[in-house]
């Protein structure tokens with residue numbers, strides 16, 4: 001089974017404002033509300049690609065109930081631990097020429113709820129994949145992913161970590177199967193200015209030396225780079241298309257990589273499926289369908 005964990009689920013409120021003016025009353029041209037949060041998006045995308053997963057996480061208040069309702073509506077199997085205070089966050093994504101995001105802080109997770117998650121994860125075994133993705137409420141310590149990995153270290157579960165800063169850095173020594181920083185996150189992680197392909201390669205090598213098995217660096221419209229666990233580099237530009245909404249592209253890439261890997265047991269195939277899924281989502285209002293991903297896959301340059 002693939003499990004995803006989202007400590008900080010969200011309702012993503014996408015609002016289109018043609019000419020955003022700071023300090024003025026702006027009127028939107030259109031808006032939409034989607035369930036969000038990195039693990040949740042990975043689960044929905046996996047389901048779109050035909051792979052079952054269980055989305056684990058925490059849910060609070062009316063926003064939490066709406067996230068769960070939207071997940072059920074999208075055929076996503078979710079098992080959230082209820083929090084009895086506060087509300088799951090609403091993340092605001094303003095589309096106005098550029099994309100501007102305001103991601104909220106999540107509600108406090110008390111120790112009993114955390115323990116309930118830990119016990120749920122104790123079921124993980126060697127056949128399972130666990131995706132730990134996204135930010136955490138600021139009341140939790142930044143070694144929380146590390147704590148989970150330490151607890152599961154003898155179980156041979158393949159663990160994917162998609163996070164930023166210390167949350168990711170602390171997890172590397174437990175040898176995550178996959179990490180997926182974007183260029184800015186890679187810079188923060190390895191302290192190298194990643195403004196050329198050579199420097200991005202150097203940065204990825206450093207993250208691998210720190211413990212990650214596969215390092216997939218997403219580069220937005222410029223595609224991606226992977227150094228796989230055998231030390232082989234893979235690079236590809238993104239397929240061309242019109243950017244509609246890039247929210248969820250990184251998460252789609254993680255889901256695509258896993259789907260490609262599970263299908264072919266091959267990192268080149270996983271990489272290509274990752275890029276196709278990421279870009280297909282960037283070209284849609286929301287997460288791409290399987291047909292849209294396969295179309296993007298066919299448009300990738302031949303190996």
Ligand SMILES: Nc1ncnc2c1ncn2[C@@H]1O[C@H](COP(=O)(O)OP(=O)(O)O)[C@@H](O)[C@H]1O
Nearest residue numbers: 182218219220221223238243249250278279282
């Ligand atoms: N404007 C774009 N055009 C084409 N593909 C894109 C675009 N933005 C994102 N993607 C695709 O989605 C992947 C992940 O996007 P990226 O923005 O790098 O991730 P994140 O959202 O995690 O920062 C990219 O590697 C690329 O394949």
Ligand SMILES: O=P(O)(O)OC[C@H]1O[C@](O)(COP(=O)(O)O)[C@@H](O)[C@@H]1O
Nearest residue numbers: 036037038091134135248249250251
């Ligand atoms: O947990 P974080 O880091 O605040 O990120 C949460 C946000 O990222 C997303 O998961 C999208 O992430 P990507 O664009 O990287 O795929 C949104 O759905 C959500 O609002």
